[in-house]
Amino acid sequence: TFARSFSATAVRNKVNNVTVIGAGLMGSGIAQVSANAKLNVVLVDSNEGALKKAHSSIESSIKRVAKKLHADDAKAQEKLVAETIGKINTSTNVGDSVKNADLVIEAIVENIEIKRKLFAQVEEAARKDTLITTNTSSLRLEDIGKNLKDKTRFGGLHFFNPVPVMKLLEVVRHTETSDKTFNELVDYGKSVGKITVACKDTPGFIVNRLLVPYMFEALRLHERGDASMKDIDIAMKLGAGYPMGPFELGDYVGLDTCKFIMDGWHKQYPDEPAFSPSPLLNKLVDAGKTGRKSGEGFYKY
Numbered sequence: 001t002f003a004r005s006f007s008a009t010a011v012r013n014k015v016n017n018v019t020v021i022g023a024g025l026m027g028s029g030i031a032q033v034s035a036n037a038k039l040n041v042v043l044v045d046s047n048e049g050a051l052k053k054a055h056s057s058i059e060s061s062i063k064r065v066a067k068k069l070h071a072d073d074a075k076a077q078e079k080l081v082a083e084t085i086g087k088i089n090t091s092t093n094v095g096d097s098v099k100n101a102d103l104v105i106e107a108i109v110e111n112i113e114i115k116r117k118l119f120a121q122v123e124e125a126a127r128k129d130t131l132i133t134t135n136t137s138s139l140r141l142e143d144i145g146k147n148l149k150d151k152t153r154f155g156g157l158h159f160f161n162p163v164p165v166m167k168l169l170e171v172v173r174h175t176e177t178s179d180k181t182f183n184e185l186v187d188y189g190k191s192v193g194k195i196t197v198a199c200k201d202t203p204g205f206i207v208n209r210l211l212v213p214y215m216f217e218a219l220r221l222h223e224r225g226d227a228s229m230k231d232i233d234i235a236m237k238l239g240a241g242y243p244m245g246p247f248e249l250g251d252y253v254g255l256d257t258c259k260f261i262m263d264g265w266h267k268q269y270p271d272e273p274a275f276s277p278s279p280l281l282n283k284l285v286d287a288g289k290t291g292r293k294s295g296e297g298f299y300k301y
């Protein structure tokens, strides 16, 4: 009991225990890079099936990383895979899994009500000094954290897909995020090997604010009949050095996600032309063609 009460009040220097809530694509990637940096990770999802799926996707991704790092050394590859997987525990219980966390990262569905409920549960069960963050790509931190009693320890950690490969982490502060919280989030980002940039709580932060309207501009160019999707993709890859063209990227990220982000912004800022919806995208999403994950989006897979 003494040890437990001592550790609960001790001053924390560094994030060691990370709880990631939501075992989808982003949550799995965040768990993986945290475990790879030797942090203790608990990956939480209400759905056992999602946790199983996350386990196998983390395993295949860490194998790719290991192959790259230790090209001619099968033993070293196996060791890295085993060590990383060994750092990740899974749970279906939010309360239990955040009790010992230094940092909680939420990566669940982009639904404000569900997120608010989750954060109430997290704040109730976590220590007073636990950093509480969201990986939201499109919602305002101000709205998500509205009911938190202590907003100074709340901020945003926005990762990019595929998390193990993309080097950037956007660290987002809203009006009440403390300097201490912000600095600790930056330190966490560095500890998992990311380059961090500082963002305010504005739509899309930096990357999505530029990238999503660019994708919709490509859609409009195509909808006007000015160029084919294939030619636009070729042009942006070979003429601007992007690794994927805007349509390939849309299929990769998920057309439902792109639509969701833009619809939210359009509702909030109806007069902003950069945020206007695309009929073609709406049609594809309505037909269940959401990109690579469904086998068809702009392209067939």
Ligand code: 3HC
Pocket: 061, 062, 064, 065, 068, 136, 137, 159, 160, 161, 162, 163, 164, 165, 166, 208, 211, 243, 244, 249, 253, 257
């Ligand atoms: N896990 C581990 N490693 C992976 C991986 C994964 N999931 N995916 C790719 N890699 C590694 C591969 O092992 C490979 O390593 P190597 O070069 O040493 O062999 C390297 O990454 C390149 O992979 P590939 O050869 O398979 O394919 P590409 O060269 O085409 O690269 C890509 C794939 C990295 C996805 C590249 O196409 C790219 O950067 N695309 C743009 C991605 C992007 O813009 N992401 C941001 C989207 S926006 C977002 O996420 C925000 C959200 O809020 C919506």
